[in-house]
Amino acid sequence: MEYLLKEIMLRVDNSQTGMAKINELWRDVVSGKIPLMYDSAGNFQQGLSPVSKYSNYESDETGEYDLSIFTATAEFFTRMAQKVEAGEYVYYDFDGVDIKEAANKAWSRVWADKENKIIRRAFTQDYESTVPGEYTKDGKAHCYLYIAVQTNK
Known part of the structure; x- marks a missing residue:
């Protein structure tokens, strides 16, 4: 079965722990461990750029929010x-x-x-x-x- 992962989401905040989680998620995306930029066969998808989306804010930049990484x-x-x-x-x-x-x-x-x-x-x-x-x-x-x-x- 072939698939293409379109988006991954993480609930975080801007604390040190939250930033560490964000950095780990990005490392996994860039390395291909989370294959947002690759198809299920491991082929790089040309013309796609990874983008972070910040949404579902609890309040403002001091609270929790959803961080989604998708390709655009x-x-x-x-x-x-x-x-x-x-x-x-x-x-x-x-x-x-x-x-x-x-x-x-x-x-x-x-x-x-x-x-x-x-x-x-x-x-x-x-x-x-x-x-x-x-x-x-x-x-x-x-x-x-x-x-x-x-x-x-």
Whole structure:
């Protein structure tokens, strides 16, 4: 029987224990132990990018939430760009020497922007795509965030 795993979900928080669970999950995805980017025969699926979805927030960034990792095509990023243009999401792009540094910079900025009332987070569904430097034109790791914001509609 052939299959293609589409998504995996973990309930976590931003504590040290939660971050350790997230790191372990990502290691399993990247290594192929959890075959999100591979079919059941072990073949890499071209054109797919792993994306984190943060949803089902207990409260805000201080409570528990669902972290789902799924694979997306270019169409997903096109739809997200449209949602940014419509004002439903705010887009962040931060780089660093590695994925961890890029992600830390990006999330620190989101939390600061919330604290400084630059954005009003909706805490519905947020998305993160991180890309290692070996896959980017500038050789730096990038963290792309799409943060859902409250709209005045």
